[in-house]
Amino acid sequence: MEVMERDQNKMERAKERLKELKGFYWHLAAYIGVNTFITISTIIGRMGSGADFWDVLDFGSFSIWFFWGIGLFFHGMKVFSYNPLFSKEWEKRQIQKFMEEDKREAEKFGRHGR
Structure with missing residues (x-):
């Protein structure tokens, strides 16, 4: 009976770990998808208003990548148990x-x- 309870606890921990891992991968996918869309939209919008390609490549174009990336980094540290x-x-x-x-x-x- 005790072995079954231990196995059940292991299974529950494994399921919880899998849920956390899937959550991180969804977060990563959203990070890449949303930021790519925003960055491309920003670059196209600025170039459409007459800006040169190299003028649109400033911190403002990529700041969301940076700040959201900080959150994603800490999420990854938690999920992969790195502290x-x-x-x-x-x-x-x-x-x-x-x-x-x-x-x-x-x-x-x-x-x-x-």
């Missing part, structure tokens, strides 16, 4: 530290209670 500041090793060290502190507190309390 350089709070890595799994850091989490393990903190958990160990807190467990040792609790153990010391329990030992102190146990000695005073005798």
Whole structure:
């Protein structure tokens, strides 16, 4: 029975992970599609009003790529479990530290209670 519950939990975690991954890929597809459309529309619109091709290639033409890209980058970091500041090793060290502190507190309390 316990094995089935573990397998069920693994399946649920795998489904949740797949859902997050699909969400990221949809976000990436929207990023590419929407930004391509906006950039092409901006360039065509500016060139239609008499601007030279090289004049339309400024930060304004590509700023949405940049700012939305920041959000996409952090979304990817979350989905692919990359966190350089709070890595799994850091989490393990903190958990160990807190467990040792609790153990010391329990030992102190146990000695005073005798």
